[in-house]
Amino acid sequence: MLGDAVSRGFGATWPHEIFHRRHAGPEIDFRSSDDIEKRYNFFNFRYELFRTKPELSFPSRQNQSAIFDSFLEYMASSAQSDRHLLDVKYSSWHHLNWYWTRPLQRPFLLQHVMKRRLPIVHLKRDNLFALYCSHRLAEETNLWRTTGKGIEQSRQPLTIDVAHCRQRLEESRATTQLFDEWLGNYPRYEMKYEELLAGDKFSETVVQAFTQIYGSPPPAALATVYVKVTPPLREIVVNRDEVLAELRGTDFMEMAEKALS
Numbered sequence: 001m002l003g004d005a006v007s008r009g010f011g012a013t014w015p016h017e018i019f020h021r022r023h024a025g026p027e028i029d030f031r032s033s034d035d036i037e038k039r040y041n042f043f044n045f046r047y048e049l050f051r052t053k054p055e056l057s058f059p060s061r062q063n064q065s066a067i068f069d070s071f072l073e074y075m076a077s078s079a080q081s082d083r084h085l086l087d088v089k090y091s092s093w094h095h096l097n098w099y100w101t102r103p104l105q106r107p108f109l110l111q112h113v114m115k116r117r118l119p120i121v122h123l124k125r126d127n128l129f130a131l132y133c134s135h136r137l138a139e140e141t142n143l144w145r146t147t148g149k150g151i152e153q154s155r156q157p158l159t160i161d162v163a164h165c166r167q168r169l170e171e172s173r174a175t176t177q178l179f180d181e182w183l184g185n186y187p188r189y190e191m192k193y194e195e196l197l198a199g200d201k202f203s204e205t206v207v208q209a210f211t212q213i214y215g216s217p218p219p220a221a222l223a224t225v226y227v228k229v230t231p232p233l234r235e236i237v238v239n240r241d242e243v244l245a246e247l248r249g250t251d252f253m254e255m256a257e258k259a260l261s
Contacts, residue, residue, distance in 0.1 A: 001145075001226045002123065002191075003087055005202055006210055009218035012083035013075065015040030019092035031078070039078075042095070045071050064096045065112055083214050090175050106182040119213045120188040122179070127194065128172045129247075129255040132165055133158060133237065134230045147225045154229045159238045162246035169252045189213070233259045 007014035016037050023035065024043035033039045046067060049056060056063045075084055093107035101108065113120065125131040138144045141153045189209040196206055202222040211217045237243065240260050247253045 001224045002196060002206070003085055004226055005206075005222040005224040006085055009220065009222040010083055010210055010214050011081050012085045012214065013040070013079040013081045014085045014087070015075075017087045017089060017092070018042045018071075019088060019095055040075055042071055045074060059096075059098050061098050061108065064098050064108055068096055068109065068112055090179060104178065110182055114183075114186050120183070120186070121191060121209060121213075122183065122188050123191050123193060124176060125172075125193045127255045127259055128169050129165075129252055130230075130233065130259045131172065131193075132168050133160070133233050133259065136160070137230055137236075143229055145226055146229055148227050151227065151229060155231050155236060157238050158233075158236045160243050162239070162242055165243065166246055166250070166252070169247075169255075173251075234261065 003014045003016065006012055013036070018040060019042050020037065021043070023037040023041045024047075026047055028038050028041075028044055030038050030041060030044035030048075038044060049067060049070060056067055076082070088109075093109050094101075096107070096109040096112070098108050137154055137156075137158055140158070141150075141156065143150055143154055189212075191205060191209070195203055197203065207218065207222060234240070237260060243256055243260070244253070247256050
């Protein structure tokens with residue numbers, strides 16, 4: 001939703017998630033593809049690069065830096081806009097780690113991004129329980145984003161595995177805290193999913209952040225073609241009482257009550 005609005009409002013090239021497996025494959029002619037997610041998929045680019053420069057496949061710091069810089073240069077030289085927006089999920093920052101990386105060490109890609117002083121927008125969720133339910137529903141329906149088509153299937157009943165839910169909530173909180181530590185004092189734009197919209201319009205926080213990043217305001221109000229998939233959780237979560245009993249006494253209880261009330 002955010003990427004769509006920013007790409008159209010500010011004229012930025014937005015290839016969605018650049019580390020997505022769905023749009024990667026050795027048979028894809030990514031440079032000629034009309035699909036922007038294939039054209040700027042990092043794995044497609046790296047596969048071609050390794051075929052021409054196999055020595056870069058050794059994950060030294062120098063090689064990993066050269067690979068990502070080459071990817072950025074490819075985008076800059078082939079995209080129609082000189083503005084770009086790359087979507088990298090928490091789970092994808094490891095793809096350019098070098099030979100030796102400790103389990104809780106800052107990913108090398110993040111180090112490189114910070115060294116190059118690239119602007120970072122850190123998007124978080126306040127309600128981790130709502131995030132968990134949204135993810136589970138997407139897994140069951142295979143509907144991850146939509147402009148309205150197929151949205152009725154998202155209203156199917158959802159039974160929460162309470163032990164799995166609690167584990168994932170703890171993992172989500174720990175991961176967000178870890179990224180905050182990794183980012184440290186690096187200047188960045190913090191945004192909360194729940195505060196992106198003010199009514200049916202994007203908040204001033206969003207507009208001002210990307211205005212600073214791109215150097216000028218959007219010519220028109222930001223808008224998106226995407227619609228929210230997840231219905232009110234109170235309407236689809238079957239085992240509400242079991243969920244609340246499992247989370248009672250934890251920091252997640254208030255999140256669940258808010259989402260299910």
